[in-house]
Amino acid sequence: MINKIFGGSYQILRAMGVTLKYLFKKPVTNQFPDEPVLVYPRFRGRHVLKRHDNGLEKCIGCALCAAACPTQCIRVEAAENTEENRRSPGERYADVYEINMLRCIFCGYCAEACPTGAIVLEHDFALAEYDRWDAIYTQDRLLEPHEPKYIQIRDDEVFVPQESWRVTK
Amino acid sequence: MVFNKNAVHSALFLLLSMTMIAGLYVLLNAQFIAVAQIMVYAGAIVVLILFVVMLLGAELGETIPSWLTVRNGVMVLLALIFLTVSGTSVYDWLYSTQPITGAVTDELIAQQGSAELVGQSLFTEYLLPFELASVLLLVGIVGVVMLGGWRFVQHRQRGE
Amino acid sequence: MDWIQSLLIPVVYSVILVVMLLTGFAYLSLVERKLVARFTMRFGPNRAGPFGLLQPVADALKMMFKEELLPTHADKWVYLLAPMLAISTAIIGWAVFPLTSHGLSLLGYTIPPILADVNVGLLYVAAVTSIGSYAVVLAGWASDNKYSLLGALRASAQLVSYELPMGLTLVAVILVTGTMSMTKIIQFQVDHAWLIVLQPIAFIIFFVTGLAESNRSPFDLPETENELVSGFMTEYGGIRFASFAMGEYIHVITFSALTAILFLGGWSGPGADSVPFLGLLYFFIKTAVMIFTVIWVRASVPRVRYDQLMRFCWKFLMPLALLNLVVTAIVIAL
Numbered sequence: 262m263i264n265k266i267f268g269g270s271y272q273i274l275r276a277m278g279v280t281l282k283y284l285f286k287k288p289v290t291n292q293f294p295d296e297p298v299l300v301y302p303r304f305r306g307r308h309v310l311k312r313h314d315n316g317l318e319k320c321i322g323c324a325l326c327a328a329a330c331p332t333q334c335i336r337v338e339a340a341e342n343t344e345e346n347r348r349s350p351g352e353r354y355a356d357v358y359e360i361n362m363l364r365c366i367f368c369g370y371c372a373e374a375c376p377t378g379a380i381v382l383e384h385d386f387a388l389a390e391y392d393r394w395d396a397i398y399t400q401d402r403l404l405e406p407h408e409p410k411y412i413q414i415r416d417d418e419v420f421v422p423q424e425s426w427r428v429t430k
Numbered sequence: 431m432v433f434n435k436n437a438v439h440s441a442l443f444l445l446l447s448m449t450m451i452a453g454l455y456v457l458l459n460a461q462f463i464a465v466a467q468i469m470v471y472a473g474a475i476v477v478l479i480l481f482v483v484m485l486l487g488a489e490l491g492e493t494i495p496s497w498l499t500v501r502n503g504v505m506v507l508l509a510l511i512f513l514t515v516s517g518t519s520v521y522d523w524l525y526s527t528q529p530i531t532g533a534v535t536d537e538l539i540a541q542q543g544s545a546e547l548v549g550q551s552l553f554t555e556y557l558l559p560f561e562l563a564s565v566l567l568l569v570g571i572v573g574v575v576m577l578g579g580w581r582f583v584q585h586r587q588r589g590e
Numbered sequence: 591m592d593w594i595q596s597l598l599i600p601v602v603y604s605v606i607l608v609v610m611l612l613t614g615f616a617y618l619s620l621v622e623r624k625l626v627a628r629f630t631m632r633f634g635p636n637r638a639g640p641f642g643l644l645q646p647v648a649d650a651l652k653m654m655f656k657e658e659l660l661p662t663h664a665d666k667w668v669y670l671l672a673p674m675l676a677i678s679t680a681i682i683g684w685a686v687f688p689l690t691s692h693g694l695s696l697l698g699y700t701i702p703p704i705l706a707d708v709n710v711g712l713l714y715v716a717a718v719t720s721i722g723s724y725a726v727v728l729a730g731w732a733s734d735n736k737y738s739l740l741g742a743l744r745a746s747a748q749l750v751s752y753e754l755p756m757g758l759t760l761v762a763v764i765l766v767t768g769t770m771s772m773t774k775i776i777q778f779q780v781d782h783a784w785l786i787v788l789q790p791i792a793f794i795i796f797f798v799t800g801l802a803e804s805n806r807s808p809f810d811l812p813e814t815e816n817e818l819v820s821g822f823m824t825e826y827g828g829i830r831f832a833s834f835a836m837g838e839y840i841h842v843i844t845f846s847a848l849t850a851i852l853f854l855g856g857w858s859g860p861g862a863d864s865v866p867f868l869g870l871l872y873f874f875i876k877t878a879v880m881i882f883t884v885i886w887v888r889a890s891v892p893r894v895r896y897d898q899l900m901r902f903c904w905k906f907l908m909p910l911a912l913l914n915l916v917v918t919a920i921v922i923a924l
Contacts, residue, residue, distance in 0.1 A: 445724070461708050462709075465717045474750065
């Protein structure tokens with residue numbers, strides 16, 4: 262009984278000591294809009310439609326991404342490139358490219374299916390909208406450049422090659 | 431209040447009148463008794479009454495009988511007032527009582543504090559009733575234990 | 591002008607006190623959120639105004655402009671009465687708290703250090719606290735909701751139970767000091783020593799029961815969010831919900847001030863006898879330390895289960911308080 266009382270009191274005092282210790286530590290909170298958020302390079306966030314170095318779109322409007330999408334949130338309508346209006350190096354380009362972000366599950370299959378590496382899931386995660394219709398991202402919003410200030414890619418990711426998976430625990 | 435259909439409301443009015451009685455005690459300069467009144471009656475007993483009423487689900491009692499109207503109530507009240515006034519005067523005339531003068535005065539209360547006075551009279555003059563009341567309460571507690579839990583305890587001891 | 595001394599000053603005094611408590615509540619909620627956040631290595635609210643100082647204002651505005659709903663089968667008057675009781679019982683205890691050593695003379699009038707120097711001040715506080723449990727019971731019953739009623743029954747059982755050990759510690763204090771008047775209790779501590787030294791066990795019991803009386807963690811069962819959906823407050827919203835929070839926080843302030851008066855010597859401290867302002871400052875500092883401890887406990891100790899709560903009260907605190915009382919009485923008799 263006595264042992265229990267003093268043991269219990271000791272435990273409570275110890276718990277309070279721990280919390281008191283943490284009172285003087287620096288908070289770990291990330292002040293999101295003011296401070297950049299550190300994300301890993303392989304973090305799968307918002308899609309970005311890539312461009313070639315000369316500014317042409319990589320997307321050729323093949324709609325393989327739409328076919329690979331498990332939630333069918335991508336809509337692609339292709340059009341022919343002409344000499345006056347050349348938007349991609351190949352024959353066709355994507356005239357309409359829409360992603361419904363409310364349906365997207367960020368699985369990354371579209372990026373895997375893409376033959377030209379045009380669609381990539383990059384690091385933006387702030388996808389809230391004031392209007393539901395704004396959640397359908399159109400081509401002009403998806404195209405590069407899209408580099409939000411509040412995102413910083415961390416460089417401390419440890420890449421473990423596939424061959425050594427068995428060795429590591 | 432007494433005739434209120436809702437038992438919880440009646441209990442609340444009881445609480446109100448307990449508090450008002452405490453106010454009367456304060457006006458009579460008996461602060462200790464006033465506070466004790468609030469602590470014991472308002473703080474503990476009415477809570478128990480409320481508990482019982484709520485747990486038994488007995489909030490809604492019988493409907494008000496038809497003869498109980500505001501008009502009849504006012505009539506009864508007036509009659510009671512008349513009776514009180516006339517009764518007091520008749521009583522005064524018959525026995526011609528004097529206001530009670532005793533050891534307890536305002537100065538004494540201010541000097542000693544009413545708690546001391548109450549304690550002194552409880553443990554000297556009214557010692558017997560005080561002890562009897564405590565024995566009565568003890569009997570009540572034992573009775574409640576017998577009625578409420580004894581069989582259960584026996585069952586538990588037999589391992590049922 | 592006698593009426594200024596006898597009427598105007600007490601009225602102004604109490605109005606100032608009430609306003610201070612209400613703003614104190616608002617900022618205590620901010621301080622608590624900030625402190626608990628820092629205890630868990632977070633920042634707490636810091637968006638509204640500098641350091642989040644306007645957060646209480648924002649909260650109050652939001653609460654006030656929320657729609658006020660009345661449940662269909664609620665008992666209207668009782669439903670409205672409960673939040674008022676919750677606040678008022680927390681506030682009126684301050685009538686007997688001496689804030690400083692002696693009154694302040696101003697233009698020939700004295701501003702008293704205490705609103706009502708009744709000779710049963712300690713009992714008065716206990717009585718007022720016991721009324722506080724009605725707010726909980728009535729709120730739970732009047733909302734006409736099973737969860738509310740269950741929460742209310744738990745809460746009131748808790749409040750009524752924890753009043754007993756608290757009362758016993760108060761009796762121990764009365765035994766030692768030989769008075770029930772707040773001013774005399776503090777005077778005793780000035781003359782001898784702080785009661786936390788003379789009555790350490792009573793202090794601990796009083797602190798624990800005080801946590802339970804003001805529904806604070808780890809005894810905040812009445813408002814457990816997960817099993818009772820906030821207990822007796824389920825059906826309350828808007829400003830009435832805020833009233834319950836207000837009642838709770840003011841209870842914390844009142845209880846901390848009471849602890850400061852009873853066990854930490856109230857206004858006493860170096861130089862407080864001559865300078866009333868210093869006494870006020872010491873009193874506030876002691877109260878603030880107690881409030882900090884309450885929040886600290888909240889950040890450290892997990893919530894107890896209901897049976898643990900009741901067992902702790904009746905099987906541990908009650909015997910301990912009784913023992914403390916008996917030992918104190920014997921020591922004093924010797």
